[in-house]
Amino acid sequence: MTLFGYRLPGMSSLILWGLLWEFVGQSGMTFFVPPLSEVLSTLFEVVQTAAFQKALYETTYAFLAGVFFAIAIGIPVGILMGKNRLLDELLLPWVNVFLSAPLTALVPVLMVLFGFGMKAIIITTTLFGIWIIILNSRAGVKQINRSLVEMAHSFGASPLDAFFKIYFWAALPEILGGVRIGIIRAVKGVIIGQLLISIVGFGALFELYSANFLMAHFWAVLIVLFALAFTISEFLAYLERRVSYYAAKR
Amino acid sequence: MAMSQIDPVVIDNAESAVSTRNISKNYGDVEALRDLSLEFPRGQLTSLLGPSGCGKTTLLKIIAGLLEPTSGEVEVNGKTVTGPGPDRAFVFQDFALLPWASVIRNVAFGLEMRGMGKSEREDIAAKYIKEVGLGGFEHSYPHELSGGMRQRVGLARALSVDAEVLLMDEPFSAVDEQTRRKFQEDLLALVQNENKTFIFVTHSIEEAVYVSDQIALLLPRPSRVHEIIRPSNFRSKGVDNIRRDPEYLDIVDEIWASLRTYVE
Numbered sequence: 001m002t003l004f005g006y007r008l009p010g011m012s013s014l015i016l017w018g019l020l021w022e023f024v025g026q027s028g029m030t031f032f033v034p035p036l037s038e039v040l041s042t043l044f045e046v047v048q049t050a051a052f053q054k055a056l057y058e059t060t061y062a063f064l065a066g067v068f069f070a071i072a073i074g075i076p077v078g079i080l081m082g083k084n085r086l087l088d089e090l091l092l093p094w095v096n097v098f099l100s101a102p103l104t105a106l107v108p109v110l111m112v113l114f115g116f117g118m119k120a121i122i123i124t125t126t127l128f129g130i131w132i133i134i135l136n137s138r139a140g141v142k143q144i145n146r147s148l149v150e151m152a153h154s155f156g157a158s159p160l161d162a163f164f165k166i167y168f169w170a171a172l173p174e175i176l177g178g179v180r181i182g183i184i185r186a187v188k189g190v191i192i193g194q195l196l197i198s199i200v201g202f203g204a205l206f207e208l209y210s211a212n213f214l215m216a217h218f219w220a221v222l223i224v225l226f227a228l229a230f231t232i233s234e235f236l237a238y239l240e241r242r243v244s245y246y247a248a249k250r
Numbered sequence: 251m252a253m254s255q256i257d258p259v260v261i262d263n264a265e266s267a268v269s270t271r272n273i274s275k276n277y278g279d280v281e282a283l284r285d286l287s288l289e290f291p292r293g294q295l296t297s298l299l300g301p302s303g304c305g306k307t308t309l310l311k312i313i314a315g316l317l318e319p320t321s322g323e324v325e326v327n328g329k330t331v332t333g334p335g336p337d338r339a340f341v342f343q344d345f346a347l348l349p350w351a352s353v354i355r356n357v358a359f360g361l362e363m364r365g366m367g368k369s370e371r372e373d374i375a376a377k378y379i380k381e382v383g384l385g386g387f388e389h390s391y392p393h394e395l396s397g398g399m400r401q402r403v404g405l406a407r408a409l410s411v412d413a414e415v416l417l418m419d420e421p422f423s424a425v426d427e428q429t430r431r432k433f434q435e436d437l438l439a440l441v442q443n444e445n446k447t448f449i450f451v452t453h454s455i456e457e458a459v460y461v462s463d464q465i466a467l468l469l470p471r472p473s474r475v476h477e478i479i480r481p482s483n484f485r486s487k488g489v490d491n492i493r494r495d496p497e498y499l500d501i502v503d504e505i506w507a508s509l510r511t512y513v514e
Contacts, residue, residue: 145344145346147342147343147344147346148346148348150311150316150340150342150346151340151342151346151359152363153316153334154314154315154316154334154338154339154340155334155339155340155359155360155363155407155411156334156335156336156360156363156364157363158363161363165348165362166348169348169350169351172350243350245349245391245393246349246350246391246392246393
């Protein structure tokens with residue numbers, strides 16, 4: 001975008017919003033919003049503390065494990081649903097129910113089933129992310145060009161070959177789209193898990209800071225979390241663009 | 251020139267590479283093909299010509315083993331077809347290229363499915379890419395090529411598996427007129443040079459008469475073979491003279507007279 005003939009660098013609107021934040025913080029309108037400068041300096045203190053690093057480790061571990069299961073289970077299940085009518089009829093209603101269900105309400109049930117530890121948090125994370133991954137992988141396979149399938153068949157592709165060399169690649173643009181949304185949902189899942197199941201990781205930090213009205217700390221951790229989620233999402237959007245050249249021509 | 255029966259002398263001379271015996275195909279109550287028997291002489295190009303809905307693509311897919319006939323059987327070199335096999339290769343109307351794979355990977359796909367090693371199959375693929383005139387485009391992607399070039403990739407893929415029978419489903423219908431003419435000339439050369447049997451589906455009368463050694467005219471409702479036509483004279487006169495040969499023009503007219511009533 002250009003303003004008064006000057007080209008503005010990307011994301012320069014952030015500067016404006018940052019200034020507004022600083023202004024509101026300095027004016028002392030509400031204790032809830034400390035000045036951005038204070039939040040940032042707290043951020044640099046906080047990231048060096050052992051408590052933060054432990055929280056980061058615990059959250060990353062639960063998040064990665066949860067996302068791993070969501071992807072490793074979600075993609076094959078979605079592809080198989082797209083290929084197999086019977087499986088589709090069996091599973092689709094459940095996928096749709098869970099996709100739109102308020103999963104937070106399920107978390108207490110998960111606690112009863114899987115205890116109060118890391119296992120329940122990982123399962124919560126997986127449950128938040130997996131449904132959209134399944135649904136998108138399925139949609140990707142559904143729109144595959146019939147003649148690609150016939151082509152593979154006529155050149156003697158085995159079912160395994162067809163799965164890995166045709167279906168997976170044909171569905172890849174949709175799969176990556178699903179994975180990106182699934183991962184954003186999994187970020188919610190891991191934090192909700194940590195807040196509701198056992199107070200560990202970033203959930204514990206949020207709990208600690210807000211209970212003690214340490215708003216600068218609270219915002220600092222939140223910024224870190226937003227930045228992480230945003231980075232992951234942008235990285236996946238980049239991967240999506242890498243394959244988009246063939247998305248329209250399958 | 252047109253005969254309503256297969257000329258027995260011709261059949262004796264050229265042994266059949268593919269035969270279909272009493273093929274019927276029903277989709278529910280709809281009869282796509284009824285009791286269809288045809289012989290495809292070895293080393294020649296036979297086209298299946300007819301109005302849309304006459305089941306010509308269905309018949310081709312049954313020969314390919316992609317569809318199962320409701321009754322009847324297909325024999326390729328005396329062996330009954332039960333599914334796709336290495337003795338047949340298919341060229342698709344919409345090219346059916348893998349959009350995420352380079353030209354060379356696409357061409358080598360059939361060989362890859364046969365478990366051939368990477369360097370060996372890419373050597374073979376490179377050879378056929380040159381042969382269809384796409385040398386230098388080995389590492390391009392399908393979306394970077396024109397429609398005609400994409401079909402050349404499809405053709406190279408079918409040639410590289412070295413099948414005896416080449417099945418072509420309206421291969422030139424998605425390319426422009428000028429490219430199509432070039433393709434037709436190249437196809438004549440291909441039939442000459444490769445000792446393969448070609449089965450060619452088309453809805454273009456001129457195209458069928460131009461490229462075929464034998465034309466099977468199919469009519470719909472119920473689908474059946476109406477006529478087998480074997481152009482004889484003009485093929486030896488050179489590609490430039492075919493389109494103004496009297497026999498060529500007569501056959502085109504005759505076919506149109508047969509088809510006219512079936513075209514809405």
